[in-house]
Amino acid sequence: MRKILLGLLMLAPVVATAETVTLGGTDYEVKxxxxxxxxxxIRHTRFRLPDFPLNINVLRVDLNNPYxxxxxxxxxxxxxxxxxxxxxxxxxxxxxxxALAGANANFWVVSSQPEAxxxxxxxxxxxxxxxxxVTESNQHRDQWDGGTMRTGVVGIGSDKTAYVDxxxxxxxxxxxxxxxxxxxxxxxxxxxxxLCMYNHFYGPTREFxxxxxxxxxxxxxxxxxxxxxILDFSEGAKWEANTDIPxxxxxxxxxxxxxxxxxxxxxxxxxxxxxxxxxxxxxxDVVTLSYGWIYNPGSAxxxxxxxxxxxxxNAMVMVGGQLTDHNDNEQYNSQVYSRTGYGCSQDxxxxxxxxxxxxxxxxxxxSNGCNTAKMCEFARWLGCYNMxxxxxxxxxQMFVNGKVENRTTEGTPRALGNGMLVYSTAPxxxxxxxxxxxxxxxxxxxxxPVYASFSPRMLAYxxxxxxxxxxxxxxxxxxxxxxGTCSGNTxxxxxxxxxxxxxxxxxxxxxxxxxxxVSAELSLRIKQLLIDGKRxxxxxxxxxxxxxxxxYD
Numbered sequence: 319m320r321k322i323l324l325g326l327l328m329l330a331p332v333v334a335t336a337e338t339v340t341l342g343g344t345d346y347e348v349k350x351x352x353x354x355x356x357x358x359x360i361r362h363t364r365f366r367l368p369d370f371p372l373n374i375n376v377l378r379v380d381l382n383n384p385y386x387x388x389x390x391x392x393x394x395x396x397x398x399x400x401x402x403x404x405x406x407x408x409x410x411x412x413x414x415x416x417a418l419a420g421a422n423a424n425f426w427v428v429s430s431q432p433e434a435x436x437x438x439x440x441x442x443x444x445x446x447x448x449x450x451x452v453t454e455s456n457q458h459r460d461q462w463d464g465g466t467m468r469t470g471v472v473g474i475g476s477d478k479t480a481y482v483d484x485x486x487x488x489x490x491x492x493x494x495x496x497x498x499x500x501x502x503x504x505x506x507x508x509x510x511x512x513l514c515m516y517n518h519f520y521g522p523t524r525e526f527x528x529x530x531x532x533x534x535x536x537x538x539x540x541x542x543x544x545x546x547x548i549l550d551f552s553e554g555a556k557w558e559a560n561t562d563i564p565x566x567x568x569x570x571x572x573x574x575x576x577x578x579x580x581x582x583x584x585x586x587x588x589x590x591x592x593x594x595x596x597x598x599x600x601x602x603d604v605v606t607l608s609y610g611w612i613y614n615p616g617s618a619x620x621x622x623x624x625x626x627x628x629x630x631x632n633a634m635v636m637v638g639g640q641l642t643d644h645n646d647n648e649q650y651n652s653q654v655y656s657r658t659g660y661g662c663s664q665d666x667x668x669x670x671x672x673x674x675x676x677x678x679x680x681x682x683x684x685s686n687g688c689n690t691a692k693m694c695e696f697a698r699w700l701g702c703y704n705m706x707x708x709x710x711x712x713x714x715q716m717f718v719n720g721k722v723e724n725r726t727t728e729g730t731p732r733a734l735g736n737g738m739l740v741y742s743t744a745p746x747x748x749x750x751x752x753x754x755x756x757x758x759x760x761x762x763x764x765x766x767p768v769y770a771s772f773s774p775r776m777l778a779y780x781x782x783x784x785x786x787x788x789x790x791x792x793x794x795x796x797x798x799x800x801x802g803t804c805s806g807n808t809x810x811x812x813x814x815x816x817x818x819x820x821x822x823x824x825x826x827x828x829x830x831x832x833x834x835x836v837s838a839e840l841s842l843r844i845k846q847l848l849i850d851g852k853r854x855x856x857x858x859x860x861x862x863x864x865x866x867x868x869x870y871d
Contacts, residue, residue, distance in 0.1 A: 335762055339367070339699045341692040346370050350762050351682070357418040357742040358783030359383025362718050365696075366682060373685035374696065375716040375724050377419050377671040377740065381478045385744045385782045387415075388474050388669065390423070390447040390627045392736045397452050397505035397519040398440050400426075400733035403717040407739055413746045417739045420717045421671045422658055423472075423629035425462070425709045426735030433460070433536045436507050436527055441735045443630025444471045444487065444611070450557035451609060452519045452736070454504040455487035455630060459512070463632045468644065470634035470706045471611055472660040472738075475623035480662035480669045481613050482704040484634055489515065489609040491586055492562075496595040501586070501609075507536070508544065508575075513592040515607075516585040526587050528575040544575030545596040547586040549605060559625045560610040567603045570596075629660065629738055631706035636661065636694040639703050644690075651690040651707055656714040656727055659693050660738070661705030670702045671738070673716040679725040709735075744782035755781045757793065757822055757829045764820060764833035771810040776822055793822045801835055811835045 335350040352364035359380030366373060379386060391410065393401035407417035424441040427433050433440075442462040445452035455471060456462035463469050466485045473481040489501035491513070501515050507527035508514035516526060526546065528539040549565035557563070565584055571577055579585050584607065588596045599605070611628070613621040633644035633651060646652050656676035662669055674696075676687025690707045697705050712728040717739070722731040745751065760775040778790035795804035797820050802812040809820060815837040819830040 339696060341367075341370070341688070341695045346372075353762050354760060354777060355758065355779070355783065355785075356719055357416070357740075357785065358385035358744055360386055360418055360740050360742070362419060362723070364682070364723070368683075370688075371684055371686060372688060373675040373679055373682050373724065375673045375675075375718075376700065377421070377669075377716065377718075378700075379669040379671075379740050381474075381480060381667045381669060383783060385742060385784070387741045387743050388627055389739055389741065390445060390452070390629055390736060391420070391739050392441075392445060392447055392452050392519060393439075393733070395519065396521060397445075398438075398524075400439055400735055402731060402733050403715055403722060403737055403739070404720070404731070406737065407717060407720070410739065411741075414743055416742045416746075417717075418719060418742050419671075420737055420739035421660075421673055421708075422713045422715045422734045423631075423660075423708055423737045424735055425632060432534055436529060436536050436538060439735060440506060441630075443469055443632075444473075444628045445630070445736050446473070446559075446625055446628035447519075448557070449559065449626050450517060450519065451489070451504045451515075453506065454489060454502075455485075455611070457487055458502040459509060460503065460506070462630070463648075466611075466630070468634065469630055469632055470704075471625075471628050471630045472662075472706055473611055473613075473623065473625035473628040474669075476626050477623065479623065479666040481611075481621065481623055481625070481666060482634075482660060482662045482706055483613045483637065485611045485613040486615050487609070487611045490607070491515075492606040492608070493599060493603060495598040495603065499588070499592060499595060507538075508587050508589055510539070510543070511590040511592075513586060513588040513596075516579050516587065517583065518579075520579060522580050523578055525576045525578060526585065528587075528589060539575070541575035542573050543593065544573075544587050544589045545593040546571040546574045546577045547588075547596050547599055547605070548577075548579070548582045549584045549586070551583050552604065560622055561608065561624070563607045565605050565607060567599050567601050567605060570599055570601065572597060627738070629708070629736065631660065631708040633690075633707050634704070635659070635690045635707045636698065636702070636705040639664075639698055641691055641694050644707075645694065646691070650710075654687045654689060656687050656710045656712075657690065657693045658708040658710055658714045659690070659697060659705050660708060661697050661702035663701060664703040668701070670697055670700060670705070671716070672697055672702075673714050673724050675714070675724050675726075677725040677727050677729075682725075685725075742782075742784050744780070744784040746784075748782075751780055751782070751784070752786055753780055754778045754786055754790075754824060754827060757790070757824060757827055759820075759822065759829065759831040760788075761831075764831055766809070766811045766833065766835055767838035768811055768813050768815065768835060771808055773807045774809070774820070774822070778824070790824075793824045796821045796823065797833075801833065809833075 552564035675685035
């Protein structure tokens with residue numbers, strides 16, 4: 319009689335938690351497929367609503383954590399152009415400043431729009447990088463979608479608080495010779511009655527852009543009717559919101575308008591009355607620049623934060639946990655589409671970035687997309703308080719650990735006008751950087767059939783919250799006897815259904831996670847049909863837990 323030996327070895331299954339969320343008055347099951355901290359206070363979660371269906375990626379950034387930061391990324395440090403999130407992250411990562419996650423942000427001018435001839439690939443609404451304005455908040459002639467008292471601005475303050483709300487903005491130039499002038503545009507063009515500023519994001523060799531409008535389209539004007547003032551920071555000055563920034567006049571160009579910035583810090587280009595006022599200046603004069611954002615202006619909650627990085631969407635779609643009219647009064651928001659949204663908690667210390675697919679993922683299945691109202695309801699379920707809607711369609715992208723995590727509508731992620739990236743600033747040169755102080759199970763839930771064995775995937779962290787090893791194996795498991803037995807980092811389930819905690823330990827570091835041992839129907843599958851008594855034949859043991867099938871060779 320031939321003895322058949324069954325080696326009961328398996329990999330831990332990917333099992334999701336299941337909760338319920340109400341979207342548009344209908345309850346949907348929410349499955350959490352991935353939920354892991356990918357860096358200091360930076361959590362990535364992938365949700366699946368199978369009955370909708372929707373694939374949703376969420377980043378939650380704990381701004382109380384001292385070892386993370388958020389920065390607006392602009393294409394190759396230029397106000398004009400596009401760049402993929404992957405390239406931007408690679409370009410801006412170095413020791414102690416690692417881009418771990420992020421998403422697309424602002425809408426930008428495309429070829430079909432009236433400004434395209436001069437502004438193509440230039441972002442709309444506020445774009446601020448490390449204190450310096452890339453593009454302004456469109457408060458004037460080029461006002462985007464009603465201005466910031468509709469669109470809002472997502473800003474990160476110097477106090478590391480997220481501000482996501484209605485606001486107004488200002489950019490002023492002040493001199494003893496002309497008083498205070500309002501600056502209308504940043505790194506774009508200047509109409510015949512406007513004043514524009516240009517900084518390093520415009521580039522040293524691009525000509526300034528005097529504008530005219532003909533046939534409803536923006537075009538370059540001839541120039542020659544503007545005054546250009548070239549300035550450098552005074553000693554100790556830097557880009558900083560809500561601060562008077564002194565700059566020294568280095569050159570004045572009359573009857574101009576198509577000059578270049580060169581290697582200087584700032585150019586002011588004025589036409590109409592502004593040209594005459596700028597012409598009063600002389601080389602060596604000091605001009606003070608000031609700019610800022612006032613959130614909830616005139617209210618008891620008015621705030622004037624020193625915004626360091628900012629991006630701007632097309633509408634505030636949730637304020638104070640309540641959905642706004644902007645979910646319905648614009649087709650872009652009311653239609654079924656892919657989605658990107660930025661939001662914050664009530665205290666501004668948790669930033670939420672959400673990307674919802676309208677595509678078929680080869681692993682996770684079809685996602686139908688949704689309107690912004692349903693995006694807001696899901697974000698509110700997570701704890702989000704305020705939210706602004708951002709560019710979607712093929713632009714809706716979430717970057718996580720070196721790649722775009724979601725399935726975009728175009729298949730291949732497109733280059734973007736700008737985005738926001740989340741960095742780990744943990745000191746990689748610290749002596750204790752590779753010292754493991756925390757372990758976490760990577761599986762969302764642990765569940766195993768009877769008699770199975772597996773080694774769970776473990777994440778190892780240092781004291782800064784950075785991931786030291788995302789597949790750590792040098793740990794030892796332990797469990798109560800009723801669950802089964804453990805040997806090294808392998809767990810062997812017992813022969814009866816049970817529940818309890820599985821514990822992983824490494825030195826003095828340990829973590830426990832609940833595991834369910836489930837009685838399962840077993841069956842044998844023999845691949846060969848002829849047993850001749852001379853050869854060994856593999857036997858596959860199949861167990862079933864609900865719709866999930868587990869194989870043992």
